[in-house]
Amino acid sequence: MTQTTIRCLILACGNTLRGDDGVGPWLAEWAEEKYRGDPTVRVISRQQWTPDLAEDIAGAESVLFIDCSIESAPGYVSLISIEPSVQTQGLATHHQGAPELLALARDLYDSLPVKTALLSIGAGSTELGEQFSEPVLDAIPHACGLLESTIFEWTR
């Protein structure tokens, strides 16, 4: 059995029941549809990022992490490169951040994707509910465009 090389892994995080926290899974669903016919692009959406994802990361040529940000202004879309690092403060069992997952992939599997970035969307509200706030709704087209152009650049 031959395995398809994953040129890009899209790794989203968020809770669809907590307002804007669901924007990561929403973008993952959009990407799933967009790249349905392309076996080299893999999408994984989770409520939390856990250590077992390190193996998936280690096996991919590039990884685009997607998450909402409670530190950015509501609706602010950013794309920043990510480096492996271990944040000891607040290290949790159930959830790791993108830098920690990259560090795990490196330390456990001796492998790191060539390109890695975090696409984040500033959250307006993470209260209980399945609706996005206005700023996040307005930001979604821009986020989709940035996701698409990043994947295009990484996989061409």
Place this chain on the structure above:
Amino acid sequence: MTQTITIDPVTRLEGHGKITIQLDSQGQVEDAHFHVTQVRGFERFSQGRPYYEMPSLMARICGICPVSHLIASAKACEAIMSVRIPHTAAQLRRMLNLAQMVQSHALSFFYLASPDLLLGMESDPVARNIFGVVAAKPQLGRAGIALRRFGQHIIELLGKKRIHPGWVVPGGVTEPLEPAKRDEILAMIPEAYANIGLALAAYKQIADSFKPEIEVFANFPSNYLSLINEDESIEFTDGALRLIGPQGGVIEDGINAARYTEVIGEAVENYSFTKFAYYKPLGYPSGSYRVGPLARLNIVESMGTPLADQELVQFKQLAKGPVESSFHYHHARLIEVLHGIEKIEQILTDPLILDKHVRAIAGVNRLEGAGQAEAPRGTLNHHYKVDENGLITWANLVIATGQNNNAMNKGVLQAAKEYVNDGKFTPGALNRLEAVIRTFDPCLSCSTHAFGQMPLVLTLLSPDGEIVDQVIR
């Protein structure tokens, strides 16, 4: 002047708890309590919902062991429907529950406990985490992650979701197993065997170096409760409950879900939102008992699978009667993982495993029903009452962590008496108090029926109730 020490929050637990230690006027430990500080309310807000929604509602109690809640809940609903589910559905549920047990035990052992076990109770707290384990023992780190993936992937293959799968329903399961999925699971088995073999060997190498902890980590006689099969082998999904006493003698056998409330009571203490389960004929607290891996292995005569049976023989040599120290929960957990892998392999070779008849259909035929199952942490009982339209009018859930509550409190007191002296404790002592709780792998979210972050607080109180010291993490 007496003093109190508080550890809040206790870390590397499934949930949010607090430890309070009361000192006497000489600064020696007088009493200790493990507090569960969350309230959830599933029993209340499920009232008015149709019974057939209960499994998927109840699964939301926990993100680690939703499958056990699904199964106990579905069985309670089947009692209301008065149906017996098809053989294949029972086998598929059994496999799902075992897969969950494997992933949950892997989480408990490798992510939560192994930093203490592999790096040392007094190692640098900054590195005492899964990253420290990976740096020190990368092969073991990979094995732990792979075992967790093994269990989670089976859950995803069967239930379509790794967390809160909806495949288990009242009457059975929604879809039969596809041959391709069976073959995919079978293909993962050899690697799983290799990984648990590695973990068991590593644990046995280091266990002897923890003799002081084994002595005082909830090491006392108690009763034990778990499901067991008629052939005396371990069971997680069906069978009936057996309660044994401190010397291993059977106190009561064949306790099915319908009889659960006759024999199991729940006491309330003013320092915790979690109830304290006990065996009614012995009263509270004499009727308190332990559940989970240690209890299960103390109760059964056989694991029902060859490799785990060999390990059980070694485990039972740890003591003449029941193995008492809760430190040995870790060992028991690894043996159960081995059993889980073997049993999943056995189930997949059942000639009827691909059978299409996987669901019994019926409506409300009784106004009350109860169901039980073994969660990774111990026995679960779901008990519901419905009206003529099948709407829930009352629900009670007896959860594993509540059943271990008394033992956890006694264990914290026992360890505090060993490690807290003159009103002070070192960081290593602090970690050991937390590690006592970790041996039980309590799920505080389940037990309180929690929301948000779930980390523990340790408080040191003077005799007059003043806070002398407090650690919040």
